[in-house]
């Protein structure tokens with residue numbers, strides 16, 4: 001288990017970040033002066049009502065979007081003014097993104113989906129890519145599903161492929177925008193267990209957007225949004241979260257802890 | 259993304275929708291194969307015309323009355339037909355003024371119906387001297403040639419083209435027979451070998467002495483030297499002296515016609531090389547025309563590729579978003595879509611070359627309306643066609659690819 005080390009740079013540091021969208025003559029301020037620091041090894045839930053700016057924040061953190069103003073420092077590097085190519089590089093090297101709707105390539109196998117990020121970063125032979133993809137799939141407990149296509153897997157399995165893809169380059173930071181939004185309670189539990197394990201065993205910094213209070217309570221810190229602003233930011237005191245207590249019997253977590 | 263990965267990604271995307279890719283490819287296949295086939299036919303026509311002209315002998319030079327303005331009217335006699343006389347022809351035999359001339363064969367022409375018994379046929383007649391056969395690379399199959407004595411005596415003797423002979427006599431021996439041409443009686447003294455397939459086919463003609471043609475057939479007057487000739491066939495001493503011979507002829511004729519320094523030639527000298535070049539030029543235009551028509555179908559094929567690529571970009575918006583989200587740069591997306599377009603057109607190009615070659619191969623010797631089609635397969639055309647199909651892929655693939663690459667990743671991911 002990783003603890004916050006005071007002498008290391010924060011993974012995420014947002015200062016007065018705003019993001020505005022122009023719709024006709026109307027300006028929507030989706031992020032309205034966000035100040036937020038997330039240290040290495042944290043596991044953070046972002047909650048808030050619909051339209052409060054959670055996804056906008058995640059897109060910014062995921063380097064898919066850039067703030068209208070303010071600064072975003074990722075692992076010590078200011079990424080708020082990077083070029084499109086540099087943003088792509090940052091996405092490729094510094095973080096993994098997990099989506100609500102999995103976003104797997106439907107025609108490709110699990111293995112090939114997980115290989116995808118490696119194809120865009122160079123320096124990997126086909127063999128290296130497959131080895132890394134297998135390792136990531138093993139890590140999320142999908143050793144039996146290498147050659148399955150998305151349609152041949154359950155939602156929970158597909159989301160674990162999504163997590164494996166986020167993991168495959170071994171980034172410091174994993175971002176997940178409503179990763180359990182499309183899942184039933186059981187699969188949802190498996191996915192959260194997986195993310196917890198990545199945080200606790202592998203020391204990854206994890207930021208999860210969720211509507212589900214149970215998911216939020218499984219995290220170590222909860223940040224609440226409303227109207228593009230942070231309205232609450234608290235650390236969870238109980239080390240044993242409800243989901244851990246439930247002890248969801250998931251093969252994923254069993255294999256993962258091997 | 260490196261080139262190998264790019265290709266395999268593009269290939270697997272194409273493979274994902276085989277029917278669509280196949281139909282798109284078909285447009286290019288049709289375009290390229292028609293280019294290849296058309297060019298093969300065009301070049302075949304060109305080569306066969308050239309070889310038929312060369313059959314006449316490349317040392318042949320033709321002198322006709324006329325000015326430079328009429329140069330391109332090969333077959334019709336332009337100009338004032340009285341300009342060239344038999345005396346001019348004789349003067350070209352001068353060893354001092356025209357050392358590069360080996361043989362001179364003047365001719366004039368007439369036409370009329372040839373009749374034997376109940377058979378009759380229309381003939382184009384040539385008034386000739388003994389040298390005509392050699393100049394025109396013709397041979398006697400039966401009997402004898404027109405002799406210079408026949409010319410001197412204005413004899414009513416005739417040598418038949420093989421077709422004329424067949425029309426009038428069928429399988430019978432015509433030698434010694436008397437036929438009527440335009441009402442005058444002629445004794446058949448010889449029959450020419452058939453020259454089927456050559457460009458100036460003499461099979462349907464008859465040869466008579468040039469004097470007979472002038473005085474009897476054309477009702478000409480005057481002394482023998484003043485007989486006007488429609489053209490003079492000249493053989494140079496060798497192929498390499500054709501140009502010298504041309505200069506000789508020009509010098510002699512200008513002197514005889516008393517042309518001043520500023521006067522234009524009143525005669526036209528055409529070497530076989532000139533004829534070949536001019537015909538090749540005309541045929542070149544024809545080949546370009548055929549090629550362009552075929553090229554248009556390639557263009558249409560290219561538009562088909564663009565259309566499909568645009569559809570594909572829209573359909574695969576989400577895939578593009580996913581790729582961008584996991585680290586693909588704009589240029590990775592751009593290259594992927596361009597690679598897909600180029601692979602399709604290149605594949606179509608290769609198939610098209612194979613199909614075009616097959617058509618050209620089996621089309622060689624085919625007969626259309628009695629004309630034998632000859633085809634010439636040229637490898638460089640295949641390479642050009644392939645290069646063009648790659649260019650078509652690049653050209654028509656670039657716009658859809660730019661559209662794909664410029665998609666905003668977030669919006670692309672949200673796309674249903």
Ligand SMILES: Nc1ncnc2c1ncn2[C@@H]1O[C@H](COP(=O)(O)OP(=O)(O)OP(=O)(O)O)[C@@H](O)[C@H]1O
Pocket residue numbers: 021022023028029030048049050051052053054055056057
């Ligand atoms: N591309 C865009 N163009 C215009 N407005 C946008 C755009 N993206 C987001 N918004 C607006 O910004 C605000 C925040 O949207 P966002 O998607 O971040 O909300 P959210 O918290 O993720 O909501 P949900 O819980 O429903 O996913 C909304 O009012 C939304 O309409």
Ligand SMILES: [Mg+2]
Pocket residue numbers: 054055056
């Ligand atoms: Mg959202």
